[in-house]
Amino acid sequence: MLTNDQLAKWDRESFLHPSTHLAQHARGEAPGxxxxxxxxxxxxxxxxxxxxxxxxxxxxxxxGYGRKEVAEAIAEQAHELAYYHAYVGHGTEASITLAHMVMERAPAHMSKVYFGLGGSDANETNIKLVWYMNNILGRPGKKKIISRWRAYHGSGLMSGSLTGLSLFHQKFDLPFDTVRHTTSPYWFRRDDLGLTEEQFSAKCAADLEELIEAEGADTIAAFIAEPMLGTGGIVPPPRGYWEAIEPILQKSDILLIADEVVTGFGRLGTMFGSTHYGITPDIMTIAKGLTSAYAPLSGTIVSDKVWKVLEQGTDEFGPLGHGWTYSAHPIGAAAGVANLKLLDTMxxxxxxxxxxxxxxxxxxxxxxxxxxxxxxxxxxxxxxxxxxxxxxxxxxxxxxxxxxxxxxxxxxxxxxxxxxxxxxxxxxxxxxxxxxxxxxxxxxxxxxxxxxxxxx
Missing domain, CATH: 3.90.1150.10 (Aspartate Aminotransferase, domain 1)
Incomplete structure (x- = not known):
């Protein structure tokens, strides 16, 4: 790369890059x-x-890159209506259409989708909704979230806390004390090499059950997990893992948040990782494949069970006090509609x-x-x-x-x-x-x- 030209100079002088060795980049030692x-x-x-x-x-x-159908959908939307908000019931043709298309593809027990911008903010939304839900149900002490070591759920405050990778914690004062981490379902890195996959799955389940018992099920609101570990190593769950985990959550009345940011919209050869592994989540996180990154967009899909409590809360306390300026941004939604059509036709x-x-x-x-x-x-x-x-x-x-x-x-x-x-x-x-x-x-x-x- 030409490291001494104007663009590279501007890059070093002006651009703070994410997940980058900042000093090396600024010195031109690792220009990317x-x-x-x-x-x-x-x-x-x-x-x-x-x-x-x-x-x-x-x-x-x-x-894939360079799909003109998506680029044209973005341009058409920008010419007709570049932006309008989704607060107090407002919508656009693109955002409403995309919501319908997502719910057509989601598992049958899911109810509604809220749109954000990226996977990190979607997981922040998820935790707020879980806390809101337990307050509405009169369970103010049921607020802790269990995640797994080596999980990746974002790099915000709560989403970074849920992430189980040290890079996203060190010197950021994370994780928050409302988050607990349990055993990663990473059979290759098991401590006891004598364990079969099934035995290791049983150990993961036993470790989770022990953590719930130690903390108290009445203090734990949700368990968040990627159907298959992504950034923590691209690790499929060991045999029998999900079959062992779900009954423990159900017994303790702990919600299951399936983080489908990586696995959603076809990556596992199925529309969602939850259906691939036979999981029944209460909340699903979507992003990446929703628009194939042609425009920023994420989503929180809530189940019928969760939706009923959200309805109850607004009947009792008024409008839901959560939202982003760019929630359901019409350009992102238009990209999503065109993207999902291509996912099918191709x-x-x-x-x-x-x-x-x-x-x-x-x-x-x-x-x-x-x-x-x-x-x-x-x-x-x-x-x-x-x-x-x-x-x-x-x-x-x-x-x-x-x-x-x-x-x-x-x-x-x-x-x-x-x-x-x-x-x-x-x-x-x-x-x-x-x-x-x-x-x-x-x-x-x-x-x-x-x-x-x-x-x-």
Whole structure:
């Protein structure tokens, strides 16, 4: 990249980037990429380098880049009505239509959708609604939220507290003391290597039950979880996990919040992760695939059970005192409508269920004999490669070696973008749902070559 030109200079001088080593970036030591254009599964930087984006931005460009139908829907909406708010019952054609389309796709027991801007603010909304609900029901002490270590639920105040990754806590005075964390359903990193997946699921359930008993079920309002761990390592739940967890929550009258920001709208080869794993949530968090990131939009989907209490609350105490200026923004909603139509007409959910497992399977075959390959895992269009220093003893690399960041950089030189996942030597893949088998082969080849370059 041309690091001394005007644009790079402005970038260093003016732009505070998220999730970035700020000092290195400002000094020009780690300038990153300046992306200029994109189409399908590929992005092109301003120097003309074309790269296969095997992480779909941040798991979010489900339909692929450059879909003119969405761009035209955004432009048409902006010309007709660029903005109007959703307060006191106001709506737009786009926001009402999108709400209807979301609820057509949601599980049958869900009732209404509230629109925000991003997954973090959607999870802030979720917790406020849960607290409101318990106050309406006369349970002011039932307010704690249980999350899981290695979970990712955002980087706001409550959403950052719910996140179970140290990067999002350190020096931010998080997590808040209303949040508790329980065992991560991460079988590969279990302490007792003798446990089968089913036995480890039983341990996760027992740990949750023990935490509820210690805190008191009458103090715990909700359990929040991704159907499948995303940023914490791209980890499918071990066998029997959800079947063991849900009865414990139901017995203790604890709401289940399913964070579908990553898994929603086709990524697992099904419309939602909840239906994929047979979960019955009380609240669902949606974002990313809702618009495929063509415009910011998120959502909180509430069940019939939750909706009835919200109705009761407004009958007793007046209008719900929650909302954002940009809730249900018509441009975001127009993008969502066009996006969901393309998701259907391009048959992308089925493609994710076909090409995604192909990517995971061929990746496992290509790396099977490498001495540092710990595990290749995945579900739908989500894949992870976890590397270890000693395969037999399952000894992990010293984080200071930055093994996976080196591998991801080597992949970039081969024209493929993957993600170095936090808290482990894990290469993450979440390509657009339009990925072809030939493009999957390119991802696998670049990964294998980069691993050999870095580790031999």
């Amino acid at each position: 990429r300046i992306i200029k254009s994109a189409e399908g599964c590929f992005v092109t930087d301003r120097d003309g380098n074309r790269l296969l984006d095997a992480f779909a931005g941040l798991y979010c460009v489900n339909i 048959n992308l959910v089925a493609n994710a269920g076909d090409v995604g497992p192909y990517l995971t399977r061929t990746m496992a075959e290509a790396l099977a004999d490498h001495p540092n390959m710990g595990e290749v895992r995945g579900e739908g269009m989500l894949t992870a490669v976890e590397l270890v220093e000693d395969r037999e003893a399952r000894v992990f690399f010293d984080p200071a070696r930055k093994v996976v960041p080196q591998i991801v950089a080597a992949m970039g030189r081969r024209g493929v973008i993957a993600r170095a996942m936090p808290q482990g030597d894990i290469i993450g893949y979440a390509p657009p749902l339009c990925l072809s088998r030939e493009e999957a082969d390119t991802v696998v080849s670049a990964t294998a070559d980069a691993i050999r370059e870095v580790l031999g």
